[in-house]
């Protein structure tokens with residue numbers, strides 16, 4: 001049987017990982033500035049994370065949500081404490097799309113409405129409502145198309161105000177990323193997030209913060225929208241939550257009430273996933289990884305801003321993007337194949353950095369040295385053409 005060929009892959013077989021590094025089957029060492037797509041929050045093979053999972057595996061790996069699972073409550077308590085959202089409620093699932101799917105559905109159950117406001121360049125996942133709120137027609141199947149979702153311009157407060165003026169009473173929820181990841185590292189303005197909050201309050205719509213990529217400490221604060229000092233009604237989480245173990249979740253404001261059978265999942269909140277997620281929070285806390293993300297992220301951004309060939313350096317913490325001009329179109333490829341550094345990208349010409357929150361300044365400097373070297377190699381060779 002062949003694999004269903006949907007991923008354009010690099011011909012590299014990763015067999016080992018430690019901290020911010022991975023090794024392939026030929027023992028070539030790579031610096032992981034991509035974090036396996038923002039997933040490796042605490043780094044590869046963290047010993048505390050491995051031990052927590054091993055210990056849990058030796059007791060029980062899974063039982064269904066038909067019985068008490070005390071480790072879920074431990075996770076909820078730890079998450080409440082670290083995020084400052086102790087009064088919120090936790091629902092556990094398995095992925096980012098599932099978290100958003102449940103959030104959008106829960107909002108609709110809560111206020112009985114159907115309309116969802118999403119924004120240009122958004123990405124919320126590939127399942128039915130999650131993909132319907134994703135601004136990419138190429139991944140929306142005909143069956144996912146719906147009139148219930150409207151896309152407004154990201155960061156356009158006037159457009160948002162106008163839409164609420166005309167349709168406020170029909171709007172169930174507004175879903176937004178604090179920093180758009182797949183869309184190219186676009187930061188939501190603080191005043192835009194405040195506007196969403198006030199309009200949702202005025203019209204009893206549900207504010208959903210999609211923190212799947214930008215959350216969980218990556219921006220230097222636990223939730224990315226914390227920078228704007230606003231609260232969402234629902235926060236969705238996944239990627240960094242399990243450091244590679246599949247786990248996702250929603251945290252839900254107290255005024256949104258649960259009811260038996262309203263939401264559900266077979267695997268969500270299983271013992272092993274909770275052990276992985278608890279280990280991640282323990283390491284984020286003990287290693288002061290949010291502070292580290294801020295310090296090392298600022299260091300990277302300051303250095304990148306001094307490279308004139310790179311345009312529009314932006315981001316928060318360890319979620320960083322910059323535009324690559326045409327002359328440097330091979331930069332990402334060469335970083336990988338010549339310097340053995342993984343980075344991410346976004347269309348049309350953005351390089352995205354999403355490394356582990358435990359990335360050290362020394363590791364960051366390895367990346368910075370390589371990118372400067374590579375730009376020197378790529379740019380002079382094109383100078384004559386530019387001068388023509």
Ligand SMILES: Cc1ncc(COP(=O)(O)O)c(C=O)c1O
Pocket residue numbers: 095096097098100123124125126177181182210211212213214238239
């Ligand atoms: C902001 C955001 N939301 C949702 C998702 C979907 O997450 P998953 O791939 O775990 O379903 C992603 C994945 O990239 C994402 O970046």
